[in-house]
Amino acid sequence: MRSDVSIKKDVLDELEWQPNIDETQIGVVVKDGVVTLSGTVDSYVKKREAENAAKSVVGVKAVAEDIVVKYSSSTQKTDSEIAAAAVNALKWNISVPENDIKVKVEDGWIFLSGKVMWDFEKNAATKAVENLPSVKFVVNNITLKNTINVNDIKDKIKKAFERSADIDAKNIEVKADAHNVKLTGKVHSLKEKEDARKTALYAPGVWTVDNELEVVY
Numbered sequence: 001m002r003s004d005v006s007i008k009k010d011v012l013d014e015l016e017w018q019p020n021i022d023e024t025q026i027g028v029v030v031k032d033g034v035v036t037l038s039g040t041v042d043s044y045v046k047k048r049e050a051e052n053a054a055k056s057v058v059g060v061k062a063v064a065e066d067i068v069v070k071y072s073s074s075t076q077k078t079d080s081e082i083a084a085a086a087v088n089a090l091k092w093n094i095s096v097p098e099n100d101i102k103v104k105v106e107d108g109w110i111f112l113s114g115k116v117m118w119d120f121e122k123n124a125a126t127k128a129v130e131n132l133p134s135v136k137f138v139v140n141n142i143t144l145k146n147t148i149n150v151n152d153i154k155d156k157i158k159k160a161f162e163r164s165a166d167i168d169a170k171n172i173e174v175k176a177d178a179h180n181v182k183l184t185g186k187v188h189s190l191k192e193k194e195d196a197r198k199t200a201l202y203a204p205g206v207w208t209v210d211n212e213l214e215v216v217y
Contacts, residue, residue, distance in 0.1 A: 110129050
């Protein structure tokens, strides 16, 4: 089992490796394999990338993210300006059915709602707006209206796991209940756990994933 000191060093090295992140702005505390990130960054994307960088380090069991997004007063946009930019960003993204998505902005937080057919459309909506100036956070409440036969969901997910080079399929059990999926079993890293969740979420007909995989190093 890795020590907290060695995990912290690797997290700091991974943050330094990221071209868009100033690692001197981010504090890292590790206790029993749980990483807490703190500090202030000037974009939502940097906040998300810092979290993903920490998750990729071997030995990390969980990430608590307390990073604050703060823009300078000279570049700060109003909620109305952010909302208008978000609507345009969704309009120009060919992966997003713009007419099916509603946008609300409160204090720099973007709230997306509506219904789409596929999970990739839901994810594309987040990516379309998260880079906009003055965005502090994106809450994606978009739901799926896919009508695929849910009896095939479990088999499709297990086959997707078997195709993946990054997921040890034999240690993961998949349970499907209507459009909801539960993952149990053991994985070798937090990144593998997250990859399994994303893979299951990409399956046609899946709306939510209850990820109960245990990280065992």
